[in-house]
Amino acid sequence: MANFKDIMAMCLDGASYAVISAALGCSNRDIAKAKSLIADLAITKESFAQLDPGFFDRHFSDHRGARRERYDQPDFEKIAKRLANNKHLTRHKLWMDYIATPATQGESKYQYSQFCERLRDYIRTTGMTSVIEHDPGQELYVDWAGDKVSIIDQATDTVGMRASIFVAICPYSSLLFVTATANERMDNWIACHVKALEYLGKRPGIIVPDNAPTATYRPVKSKAARRIQQRYADFADYYDILIVPARPAKPRDKSAVERAVQLVYTRILGYFDGVTFYSLDELNEAVAERLDDINMHMPRPDGLTRRELFDADEAPMMRDLPDTPFAEVSWRHVKVDRNWHICCDYQYYSVPFQYIGKTLRARLTNSLVSIFDGDELIAEHSRMHGFKYRYSTDPAHTPDKEITGVKPLTRDELSTRASSFGPATMKVIAMILERNAKAVPRGLHMARNVLVKLGNKHNKTTLEPACQQVLDHNLAPNMQVIARIQSDIARNDRTFDNTSAAPTDQAAHSRTVDITAIPDAVYLRPASHYDTPKKTPKKKED
Numbered sequence: 001m002a003n004f005k006d007i008m009a010m011c012l013d014g015a016s017y018a019v020i021s022a023a024l025g026c027s028n029r030d031i032a033k034a035k036s037l038i039a040d041l042a043i044t045k046e047s048f049a050q051l052d053p054g055f056f057d058r059h060f061s062d063h064r065g066a067r068r069e070r071y072d073q074p075d076f077e078k079i080a081k082r083l084a085n086n087k088h089l090t091r092h093k094l095w096m097d098y099i100a101t102p103a104t105q106g107e108s109k110y111q112y113s114q115f116c117e118r119l120r121d122y123i124r125t126t127g128m129t130s131v132i133e134h135d136p137g138q139e140l141y142v143d144w145a146g147d148k149v150s151i152i153d154q155a156t157d158t159v160g161m162r163a164s165i166f167v168a169i170c171p172y173s174s175l176l177f178v179t180a181t182a183n184e185r186m187d188n189w190i191a192c193h194v195k196a197l198e199y200l201g202k203r204p205g206i207i208v209p210d211n212a213p214t215a216t217y218r219p220v221k222s223k224a225a226r227r228i229q230q231r232y233a234d235f236a237d238y239y240d241i242l243i244v245p246a247r248p249a250k251p252r253d254k255s256a257v258e259r260a261v262q263l264v265y266t267r268i269l270g271y272f273d274g275v276t277f278y279s280l281d282e283l284n285e286a287v288a289e290r291l292d293d294i295n296m297h298m299p300r301p302d303g304l305t306r307r308e309l310f311d312a313d314e315a316p317m318m319r320d321l322p323d324t325p326f327a328e329v330s331w332r333h334v335k336v337d338r339n340w341h342i343c344c345d346y347q348y349y350s351v352p353f354q355y356i357g358k359t360l361r362a363r364l365t366n367s368l369v370s371i372f373d374g375d376e377l378i379a380e381h382s383r384m385h386g387f388k389y390r391y392s393t394d395p396a397h398t399p400d401k402e403i404t405g406v407k408p409l410t411r412d413e414l415s416t417r418a419s420s421f422g423p424a425t426m427k428v429i430a431m432i433l434e435r436n437a438k439a440v441p442r443g444l445h446m447a448r449n450v451l452v453k454l455g456n457k458h459n460k461t462t463l464e465p466a467c468q469q470v471l472d473h474n475l476a477p478n479m480q481v482i483a484r485i486q487s488d489i490a491r492n493d494r495t496f497d498n499t500s501a502a503p504t505d506q507a508a509h510s511r512t513v514d515i516t517a518i519p520d521a522v523y524l525r526p527a528s529h530y531d532t533p534k535k536t537p538k539k540k541e542d
Contacts, residue, residue: 004060007034012045033060071110072103076122083123091116135172137317140204141257142168142193144184144212145264151277153387155439160387163283166192167264170204171256173310174300178264178291180283182385187328189214190235191366194325197239200310202318206242210257216245231328238326240319267294280386327365334371335359339409339441340397344369346388348441349381353399389442414447421455422464424471431477446479454482462486 003024010020011034020031037043037059043051079094092112099109110118145165153160163180166189177196181188189212197203209215216226228236228243236243268290277283295306304312334342336355341348344362349369351360355378363370364383369392371379381392411433418429429447436443455463466485475481 004030004034004056007031008038008043008048011035011038012043012048070107072101072107074098074110074115074118076119079119080123091119094119135317137170137172137202137204137314139171139206139208140168140196140200141171141208141260142166142196143210143257143261145261147265147269149180149269149272149277149283151280151283151386154278155436155442161280163280164188165264165269165287166196167257167260168192168196169257169260170200170310170314173306173314174256174260175200175306175310175314176260176263176291176294178268178287180280180287182280184212184214186214186229186231187366188385190231190326190328193235194327194366197321198325200315200318201321202315203239203241203321204318206244207236208244208246208257210246215243235326239322263294267298327367330364332362332364333359334362340399341391341393342371347384348389348391348445349379350391350393350397351379352397389439389445391441409444409448411444414444414451417451418447421451421460422467424467425451425455425464428467428470428477428482435477450479450482454479454486459486459490462489465489 003026006024007020007026007030010023011031015023017028017031020026021028079098083089083091083094095110095112095115098115103109143166145167148162148164150159151161151163152158161182163182164184166179166181168177169175177199179192179195181192193207211226214229215232216228218225219227226245228245232243268287271290272286275286277286297305299305300309332344334344336342336351336358337348338356340353340356341350342360342362344364349362349371351371355373358373360378361372361374363372367383369381369383370377371381379394379397381394384390384392414429414433415426418426429450432447432450433443436446450463454466463482463486466482466489469475469485470477470482475485
């Protein structure tokens with residue numbers, strides 16, 4: 001509706017129709033109506049300043065408010081709560097109850113379509129959509145967020161890992177759980193589920209994952225049917241939870257977790273702008289702080305927090321967790337190195353030095369590494385995740401200096417061994433140790449691997465020229481790069497050179513073959529062999 005107060009003010013100032021219309025975006029009819037009222041009531045600038053706001057409502061009303069007042073307004077708050085508490089209740093039944101109550105004199109009842117439209121608007125604006133569409137305590141939606149978070153390796157001041165973000169949400173209360181992991185492998189997928197259930201303190205009846213490779217797979221590649229991964233099914237069986245994957249190409253099946261992922265981006269990752277993380281634990285601490293703010297303090301449209309609604313409506317409908325959390329167990333046979341550590345998944349754990357050189361058994365769960373000599377437990381460590389080649393050392397396992405026969409790996413020993421290959425190898429080993437000066441055990445390990453694994457009897461002659469190419473071309477001094485160069489040298493019997501590989505002219509692309517050099521024992525068909533034979537007409541018999 002046009003602002004007649006401003007129109008009248010400009011009319012009293014003597015503005016023309018064109019000026020008023022351009023300034024206020026009103027029609028000439030509105031301006032004429034204002035001028036007519038000024039003339040009829042003999043309004044002046046002085047009397048105009050004393051007009052009350054109700055004057056304009058009385059003289060310029062579009063009667064929309066009067067039309068609204070003619071309808072009996074339903075108690076949508078009460079109706080929405082009835083709909084949320086009874087999943088069998090229909091909107092038609094609610095409308096029938098509404099029209100059955102007597103209306104105030106002069107008011108009418110909404111028709112069914114109008115009633116449903118206004119109820120839908122109320123549910124949307126108050127945030128009760130999830131409450132009405134989902135049963136409390138029944139479902140938990142899970143998925144990986146697409147974006148990752150960079151974690152800096154302090155030893156090299158470069159990005160050492162891109163952490164994945166696991167997201168879980170109870171669609172009824174919108175209670176959120178978020179945690180970061182080193183990767184999206186099956187062991188971390190299951191470990192994140194266990195953490196989510198521990199965060200809830202209860203277990204739902206159904207878990208709805210997206211069709212991530214860690215959740216489902218296709219038994220037949222050409223068919224759309226998918227099966228649940230066996231390890232994932234074992235987890236579900238332990239907690240007596242039903243896994244119901246979202247259907248492919250059905251976005252409404254996973255709309256709750258998609259909204260949760262967007263919330264993670266804006267309310268968690270968006271708050272990390274300019275923040276640098278140096279470990280997975282540091283990232284998870286920051287995530288947990290933001291998560292508490294979302295679940296405990298950020299109110300829903302209905303005024304409740306996510307945690308309050310979960311505790312009131314969902315937790316009583318869920319079952320208790322088992323006494324012991326689910327844990328996958330794997331066993332490894334490991335040999336104790338000369339530095340009294342064993343290696344499991346590129347991480348190192350100490351054992352008493354008396355076991356140097358002995359083969360032991362290691363039991364691995366997602367959180368614990370237990371090391372056995374036969375059936376005797378000799379060491380136990382918290383399992384490390386994230387950056388490779390880290391050491392967990394118990395000081396009690398370290399030998400005394402007075403004990404002879406135990407000599408850990410040293411920088412001088414590596415330099416002496418590298419000198420037997422050549423000066424280029426010595427420089428590359430020194431570069432590896434220097435790049436990992438803040439993580440000495442890791443540097444010693446990586447340097448030893450280059451000498452032992454890439455300098456064995458099969459590759460001994462190629463290690464020195466490969467290291468020379470690393471220096472000449474300023475390449476990264478690591479095992480992967482050196483191994484690729486060694487393979488190229490062994491395959492082509494030459495040194496790797498990027499510049500010589502590029503052709504200088506068009507002639508470099510062509511190749512002349514001397515057919516006279518082909519051995520006589522090779523038989524070549526003549527060109528006439530490939531000619532299409534001509535059909536000879538048959539002679540007619542007399």
